[in-house]
Amino acid sequence: MLIGVLALQGAFREHQYLLDKCGVSTRQVKKTSELEGVDALVIPGGESTTMGKLLNGFNLMKPIIDLANQGMPIFGTCAGLIMLAKHIRNSQQETLALIDIEVERNAFGRQVDSFETDLDIPVLGAEPYRAVFIRAPYITEVSKGINVLARCSDKIVCASQGRFLVAAFHPELTNDLRMHRYFIENIARQKI
Numbered sequence: 623m624l625i626g627v628l629a630l631q632g633a634f635r636e637h638q639y640l641l642d643k644c645g646v647s648t649r650q651v652k653k654t655s656e657l658e659g660v661d662a663l664v665i666p667g668g669e670s671t672t673m674g675k676l677l678n679g680f681n682l683m684k685p686i687i688d689l690a691n692q693g694m695p696i697f698g699t700c701a702g703l704i705m706l707a708k709h710i711r712n713s714q715q716e717t718l719a720l721i722d723i724e725v726e727r728n729a730f731g732r733q734v735d736s737f738e739t740d741l742d743i744p745v746l747g748a749e750p751y752r753a754v755f756i757r758a759p760y761i762t763e764v765s766k767g768i769n770v771l772a773r774c775s776d777k778i779v780c781a782s783q784g785r786f787l788v789a790a791f792h793p794e795l796t797n798d799l800r801m802h803r804y805f806i807e808n809i810a811r812q813k814i
């Protein structure tokens with residue numbers, strides 16, 4: 623399995639590192655031709671307005687949407703979650719609009735800009751998942767087809783819809799491989 627990691631900006635190297643540890647091949651994606659032959663894509667954290675501009679600037683917006691519509695699984699973390707969301711609260715910011723959720727950017731507020739906490743993510747097993755949040759969004763609305771996978775203080779921070787998986791936190795900044803493994807085994811390999 624070859625997993626592309628969008629490498630325009632943000633924490634893409636860390637994702638590659640964890641995916642390598644999971645035993646899959648990876649490829650940095652910066653241009654359209656690099657999407658050819660990838661089985662799935664990871665969109666990292668970073669800054670979603672910048673990432674949106676770069677996606678447009680490198681003409682990657684439509685090719686990614688087309689491949690997603692043809693069945694390519696995508697895992698988006700933090701800014702990657704924002705890029706996948708259909709709606710951003712109080713914003714007209716352009717996204718890939720692939721997963722039926724509304725998100726709010728920087729939603730945990732300034733006082734708790736960044737933090738770590740133990741999450742209960744039942745699909746990853748009983749052991750708590752140490753999650754790193756950095757100026758994180760959370761999901762404010764979900765449509766019917768969405769599986770809510772985790773909450774943090776009642777706020778939805780991890781969800782899936784078919785072949786799309788999103789997390790408001792940064793699994794690539796920990797040594798816990800469970801989230802990436804879940805994406806590889808339960809989503810990307812399933813060809814949902």
Ligand code: GLN
Pocket residue numbers: 666667668669670671699700701702704727728756757758759
């Ligand atoms: N705050 C960023 C945004 O709104 C996301 C932060 C992150 O990816 N760590 O795009």
